[in-house]
Amino acid sequence: MNIKMMDIVGRRSYNCDILFRVIDIQTLNGQKFVILYGEDIRLMADAPYDDLVVINPNVRSKIVQEYKTLEEQSFRLFAQEVDLLKQRQDYEATGGYVQPANYFQMPGRVLHLDGDPDYLQKCMTLYEKIGIPVYGIHCNEKEMPNKIGGLIDQYRPDILVITGHDAYSKSKGKITDINAYRHSKHFVQTVKEARRKIPHLDQLVIFAGACQSHFESLIHAGANFASSPSRINIHALDPVYIVAKISFTPFMESINVWDVLRNTLTGEKGLGGIETKGVLRTGMPYNPVQEEES
Known part of the structure; x- marks a missing residue:
């Protein structure tokens, strides 16, 4: 079977449990092997060329639909939570609905660096659907530490x-050894560089990992939220649900970690964090005339 760049494949040795996208085909010591990116999860892997099989379009459609159903369920739960937050804020801002709702809100601004352009686009679509102001930048994981300082200066985000992509390789070391991971050390260096710019955990909220x-x-290193406590795979969209919760929580309130994780697709085995304040700010008066002119 002829496997080409960007084909969607599975690994025979793993019973094709994960869909991968072919991003590179290389030859080493006379043997062909393939570099793979997870199609729906943020996993990077390599495999012998002969271990791969191109996924039948019908099988692929079925798996994609299963992921889509999970994504839609997660979005519905999150949308309900945001609606409840807004109802509570309406109640508080209007003195129990006594005064008119003459206020405006400023959700937290997000700077999203992603090593995968396809995943970045998926995330940007969801940010827009939720209504979060975001700057999305495709950046190779190895280049992130050198670029993050300038990007923070340029975009001044509330959330980073x-x-x-990442992966743990048992053959490279113990699970505690950061050198046994593809990109964890690059993510760690990037977090440290960001914290040199903004040390305070509540002035810049950071999610890091894959x-x-x-x-x-x-x-x-200074991340508020990260992956992966149990070293499992996380879904491509999980970072969006984490930062969306932070973006829509008032800055005077702390976020319970479980409240952040419960509507993600992966949950606490793949994601974790520390108690953090929200970044939503409410102001008044709301002037629709100024909004129309701008």
Whole structure:
């Protein structure tokens, strides 16, 4: 079977449990092997050419639909939560609905760095659907530490997302050894560089990591939320649900970590964090005339 760039494949040795996109085909010591990106999860892998099989379009459609159903369910739960937040804010801002609702809100601004352009586009679509102001930048994971300082100066985000692809390789070391991970050390370096710019955990909220990332190192480096406590795979859209919750929570309130994780597709085995304040700010008066002129 002829496998080409961008084909959707599965690994025979893993019973084709995950759909991958072919991003590179290489030859080493006379043997062909393939570099793979997870199609719906943030996992990077390599496999012998002969271990791969191109996924039948009908099988692929079925798997894609299963993921889509999970995504829609997660979005519905999140939308309900945002609606409840807005109802409570309406009640408080109007003194129990006694005064007119003459206020405006400023959700937290997000800077999202992603090592995968396709995942970045998926995330940008969801940010827009939710209504979060965001700047999305495709950046190779290895280049992120050198670029993050300038990007923070340029965009001045309230929330920073550092993600892409990652994977733990048992053959490279123990699970505690950060050098046994594809990109965890690059994510850690990027978090540290961001914290040199803005040390305070509530002035810049950081999510960092991808599939199987070294969770403890990312948290110790200064991330508020990270993956992956149990070294499992995370869904491509999980970072969006994390930062959306932060973006829509008032800055005077702290966020319970479980409240952030419960509507993600992966949950607490793949995602974790520390108590953090929200970044939503409410102001008044609301002037629709100024909005129309702008």
